[in-house]
Amino acid sequence: MESSERDLWRRRTVTRDGVQLAVFEAGDTDAPTVVLVHGWPDTHHLWTHVAPILARRYHVVAYDTRGYGESDAPSGDAPYRLAELAADLFAVIDAVSDVPAHVVAHDWGSVQTWEAVTTAGADDRIASFVSVSGPNLDHLGTWAREKLARPTPTALRQALSQIASSAYTVMFQLPVVPKVFFGALGWAPVWRQFLHRVEGTAPGDVAVGPTLHHDMISGLRYYRANIRAHLFSPDARSTTVPTLEIVNTRDIALRSAIFDNTPRYTDGLWRRDLPTGHWLPYSRPELLAENAVDFIESIISGEPSATVARARVTGDTRGAVEGTLSVVTGGGSGIGRETALLLAAEGGEVVIADIDLGAAQKTADEITGSGGTARAYALDVADSDAFARFAATVAETHGVPDIVVNNAGIGLAGALLDATDAQIRRLVDINLVSVATGSREFGRLMVARGLGGQIVNLASAAAFTPQRGLGAYAATKAGVLLLSESLRAELAEHHIGVSAICPGIVDTNIISATEFAGATGDNQERLRDRMNGMYRRRGFTPDRVAVEILDAITRNRAVVPVTIEASVGYRVYRFLPALSRRMARTSLF
Missing domain, CATH: 3.40.50.1820 (Alpha/Beta hydrolase fold, catalytic domain)
Incomplete structure (x- = not known):
């Protein structure tokens, strides 16, 4: 002894x-x-x-x-x-x-x-x-x-x-x-x-x-x-x-x-x-x-x-994320909302952040009303300092999350030549910089805790399907995809998985807030209505994306094309890039 x-x-x-x-x-x-x-x-x-x-x-x-x-x-x-x-x-x-x-x-x-x-x-x-x-x-x-x-x-x-x-x-x-x-x-x-x-x-x-x-x-x-x-x-x-x-x-x-x-x-x-x-x-x-x-x-x-x-x-069967703590940004609507609901239904506690606190609270109320545990926070993901404070608050109040879903995002359509600096900066700040901020702030906490975890970043099929009229948006989502792939390599030794989710055409409310570069007044609304109609006709709902996100979390999947057009586009871009570039010349609106 x-x-x-x-x-x-x-x-x-x-x-x-x-x-x-x-x-x-x-x-x-x-x-x-x-x-x-x-x-x-x-x-x-x-x-x-x-x-x-x-x-x-x-x-x-x-x-x-x-x-x-x-x-x-x-x-x-x-x-x-x-x-x-x-x-x-x-x-x-x-x-x-x-x-x-x-x-x-x-x-x-x-x-x-x-x-x-x-x-x-x-x-x-x-x-x-x-x-x-x-x-x-x-x-x-x-x-x-x-x-x-x-x-x-x-x-x-x-x-x-x-x-x-x-x-x-x-x-x-x-x-x-x-x-x-x-x-x-x-x-x-x-x-x-x-x-x-x-x-x-x-x-x-x-x-x-x-x-x-x-x-x-x-x-x-x-x-x-x-x-x-x-x-x-x-x-x-x-x-x-x-x-x-x-x-x-x-x-x-x-x-x-x-x-x-x-x-x-x-x-x-x-x-x-x-x-x-x-x-x-x-x-x-x-x-x-x-x-x-x-x-x-x-x-x-x-x-x-x-x-x-x-x-x-609490039950004889165990949910897929039973006992975990998740953070979902943009959780007040669309894919974020459905993901938060599914994670809660599978036994997890969920922290929901959204720039619209009322929408986040509505999601949280639906979870708690069904016997789950959720908390809503107001967060402008484009404000990096506010994001850092939010991460610290979550860790202090609820603990270090096991799962982080960086979902918040916006759209920008129209010709790149018509886009303003302000539109592009806002797009980059929300779609790309906020994902880097969320991954960094929560990733540091996960590494320090030493218990692994999963970071899920919402990219898009646009990340690998170049498309006329979506160049700036596609660039931010391509950045999210490559950021996620690189971060996955960085965090592997800490047993933290990173997944990039790449949906195709999904019927969410992102289109209603999408700006069309160079369009004003009635023309702006007309273009939105046309694009909204196309997404509604596609009929792929956000709850189906949430199922893919849950699968990515449980299986630690790296890149997840969602919808058939995303899966096809992913393979065409990888194996037939010239065809992908030719297809990009077709305008969707």
Whole structure:
């Protein structure tokens, strides 16, 4: 044990049915108690970087589960069944706290805590549960049986993906092979290198105990004692303990889909999907501690923070953007409005910005009237300083958004030679500069947070279909397209996706506000009416664009031509540019 760890922990022993468990305490014993439960092949050392953060405000307790570290290791597999491990957890809680404790658990620590919280009377000992990288095996068994019983392409893909990710557990349950494998090497440096490769951890991030080699072999009994029994004959039980499920979307062992049926078995479930790997206590200890504190304090106070409120799961099915925060500019009408409505319907909280506050508020009211969460703000996206203040306000009031949709835009038609400097500057400021501003301001916040995200920028089919009478407008949208492609490359290392949406002819109210360069009075209205009529006859509504935007968010698509004319135009411009230029000579109005 390192000297810093010795300074942190106070050691004691808790005995249950003759098995001695090594228990380690830190922090003020009068504070609420948080019990930390490790998994394979770790010991209480897993919490080396998390425990000091939690100990600033809680009485923190970690223990080596039976078979690991300084705790006893009974012979055979039967002593390692989940019921025994859950009873150990209850014994530790009873020994260290007179009131129900909060539990944060990882990997097999989470698996055994799931067994505990689904045991009758768990509420008397456990006040809340933060589950990290460890499913309830009975829930998982039920999930797998249902997927294989109704093998739709999606269900089969999810099941096979999880089977492939869990293939190592088959080897772990063999009687001799894993012992030979784990007995062949000095594992501490190998284990650190493995975690560096799959998690990006530095050598100092991984605090292994001196018993690592023994623990790797001893811990195999957890697999042999439990996996086949619970997966092949699941007994899925429910819990009333408030539970936060942290789902690591880059987990090498567990696919996110296996947690989708958890709402069936929990009266109070919160879920946060993080773009992180399996060993979160090593790779991002401050992030894990932050989420744990946020949840525990929300449970203690009964007043959830904005982040916790978004993470609440309210139904048996999970929306495509459940628990996320989105910002949509130009959300008072058209594509922006329909996108905001769809994101809210899919479980997200939405911040709606528009130069017309009344229109933004109307969209927000429709969302809240349907049980969603939304807030409206007035914003002139052409005012870069105001945009920066808006981004700061959103981050301070609601949190850093997970999704940003830079949708606000205007049109300008007519010959470029007839356009004024003022018209072109306004067009560029709103259509291009504001997109750069929104991407920059929110992108910086996303990078600093370190949890990825998605930026969606509204370009147009005009970005790749040169057209007589739309040159200035097309130039701004081409700028948005190339800006988005370049920004996507810049932000990839931060796991922030950038999508450019390129609709064709869509029936929105943008035409009613479009200026025709060189036209005045009645002629201006006549041209607008003609163009409006063409867009209405096309009949492609903005809600259909919103569906494509949602798909771009969930699949991190780079360039999304919307409508058949956009798809055709995209390919013609790429493969037959001369034809594209010839087609541009045809006037639309």
